Amino acid sequence: MVVEEDTIAAIATARGEASVGIIRVSGPQAAELVRKVFRLPSGAPCNLSSSRQLLYGTLVNSRSGEAVDEVMLLWMPGPRSYTAEDVAELQVHGGNQVVDAGLEVVLQAGARLADPGEFTKRAFLNGRIDLSQAEAVIDLIRAKTDLAARSALQQVKGHFGETIRALRKRLLSLQAHVEVTMDYPEHDVESVALAQVSEVGSELLGKIEELIQSAAVGRILREGVYTAIVGRPNVGKSSLLNALLRRERAIVTDIPGTTRDVVEEYINIRGIPLRLADTAGIRETEDVVEQIGVKRSREALQEAELALLVLNGSEPLSQDDVDLLRMSEGLRRVIAINKADLGLAVELEKVAEFAGDSPVVQISAKKMDGLAMLEETIEKLVLGSELSSAEIGYSTNARQAKLLSEAKSDLEVALSAAAQGATLDIIAVQLQSVYALLGLAIGEEAGEDLLDEIFSNFCLGK
Ligand SMILES: Nc1nc2c(ncn2[C@@H]2O[C@H](COP(=O)(O)OP(=O)(O)OP(=O)(O)O)[C@@H](O)[C@H]2O)c(=O)[nH]1
Ligand SMILES: [Mg+2]
Structure with missing residues (x-):
């Protein structure tokens, strides 16, 4: 788990008049912060436990002691929370003034205002979800129909990631076979390895093609x-x-x-x-x-x-x-x-x-x-x-589809090399590339640029 130093806060609900507004807080100082701004009906600060809790009390300004609103406090200690960090959600009355004042006292008590998508980004960086799941959270929020929402939910649950991880596992054992054989280049061992590449490779190719096809449906459901x-x-x-x-x-x-x-x-x-x-x-x-x-x-x-x-x-x-x-x-x-x-x-x-x-x-x-x-x-x-x-299960998005297409063509190169009896080192290079591309699809070794681009699409507080 990547330990973030600062504790972030944001309004998690939409603006306007509503029955409740939620201020979400996440990070290592969440418990300390709650002790500063939340009072039980007795007037005492609360001792948060190591399991989830729902408490009734008052949100107060930690400097002046003035009450801001009566609130419900939802305490979700890490790692069993949205971000996998300690998370507190303060449910206040849902008016713009109250919600803004609530956020203000939380920021005053030491939290930093979260960037758009930062809670979800932390969930990703902390390894609770993979990148395809994070992307699906946006799809779920933006879904225009029940079908689009259902498809996004499949993705949020991680079905795409599971499929990709299964493909990578098979690929890894194929790579291992090829690389071991490279060290013992007797002819018959080599031809067994080539046959293995053809067989497993074609099977993987079929699965990758299926995933690419689902991108067409994905685009329709999204746009x-x-x-x-x-x-x-x-x-x-x-x-x-x-x-x-x-x-x-x-x-x-x-x-x-x-x-x-x-x-x-x-x-x-x-x-x-x-x-x-x-x-x-x-x-x-x-x-x-x-x-x-x-x-x-x-x-x-x-x-x-x-x-x-x-x-x-x-x-x-x-x-x-x-x-x-x-x-x-x-x-x-x-x-x-x-x-x-x-x-x-x-x-x-x-x-x-x-x-x-x-x-x-x-x-x-x-x-x-x-x-x-x-x-x-x-x-x-x-x-x-x-x-x-x-x-319709999950549907691949455009970013994933592009990586899958590249993986597909590298795999095809490996397959035709195997069919022509090429040397194993050529095949090994292609297989490595396929493995890396599939990893990128679920966000493994994703660079900061890509993460920024994806998470900047989120709303504040998500
Ligand atoms: N009987 C009957 N009349 C229809 C039907 N559909 C449309 N109409 C009538 O046909 C006329 C034209 O309908 P509109 O929907 O305005 O036709 P439009 O194709 O949009 O026409 P423009 O905008 O002028 O190109 C109206 O008087 C409608 O009530 C139908 O299924 N049955
Ligand atoms: Mg008309």
Whole structure:
């Protein structure tokens, strides 16, 4: 355990009026500090025990003796605490004035104001969690949907770290085998080692590839999928946005060209966060304002990671529809045939022909029909058919994925070297590099720069 000299403190709760506010203190002087600022109902300072405690009392200014608030004191002695150091949490009444005054007396009594993420950084430096777990704490706090939160929680619990450590263990014994053989270069011993590299190496490669694949899902869960609702005017794009949101967000009228600007909302579709953009209907127009809107619609379509192309099912396909079907070709898209409640006049075979691989779903945005089917289609398209939301465990983040890709290519070099019967020293160097890269993914030998970058993303008090 790295022993930090100073004791840090910060407000751990959000600002504003709330039932409680929490001031968190961590470090070697936490107990001494509590003795200075906390009084039991009898007026005496408390003797903290070596196990966890919850005490009622008064928070006082250690210089003037003046009471600041009545508080609950949560005492969590190290190493069984968030930071693995002695931690005290003072629960005060949740108003900005009270919380600020509480922090002030704690700082006066000798604590230093914590940097953002410093509590979690200490948990990492003290070896309670690995870096992937620390990163997952941010993901958990920022999760926009239940699915994203569940996936982050898996990571907080350390599943990614466990997987990586298991891979490294196998790699280490492979390395040992290779290195021992290097010292006894008889031909038959060497070929056994080469065969071992091929066998274990391919297995490890498969596992690394799986982890890299989970990065795609991870990015979706963290950032959401930018989704553009496009179509010609009056087909019901804004109605669809409202229907998916279950509230009247965008203006809907029967006048073509109602939506002029891009209207964006976050929405949770079966646990997948979508950044959903309703756009102006795309057509040739003389109206200057509408022209700008149409330009923005085209830009939104270009940026989109998913397009919901809306057609009016109660009319035959128009040239504008066909243009849009062509324009969105190659994009990940769902074709929504809207106004299905009015009876179908659109030529379904023609739509299917233009749709190619894209799924086609019939809906009525007005009557809220077919929305479950549409949502299910979106889920499948985004997560891939083989992966249902229930099966998502942890998801690799971009930093980890980059290291894993480098590890993958070094391992591939080792494998092809083994296949060509190269000398073992070449292979050993590659294996060492794979081992180090996997270690970096969970923060082993991570430099101060990387740590600063990661922990500066945290909020104060975490
Ligand atoms: N019957 C029926 N009418 C619908 C349906 N969806 C939308 N409408 C109507 O179609 C008209 C146009 O709807 P909007 O949602 O404004 O269409 P839009 O595509 O956003 O139109 P612009 O913003 O002008 O491009 C309105 O009168 C809606 O009530 C539907 O599923 N069934
Ligand atoms: Mg509209």
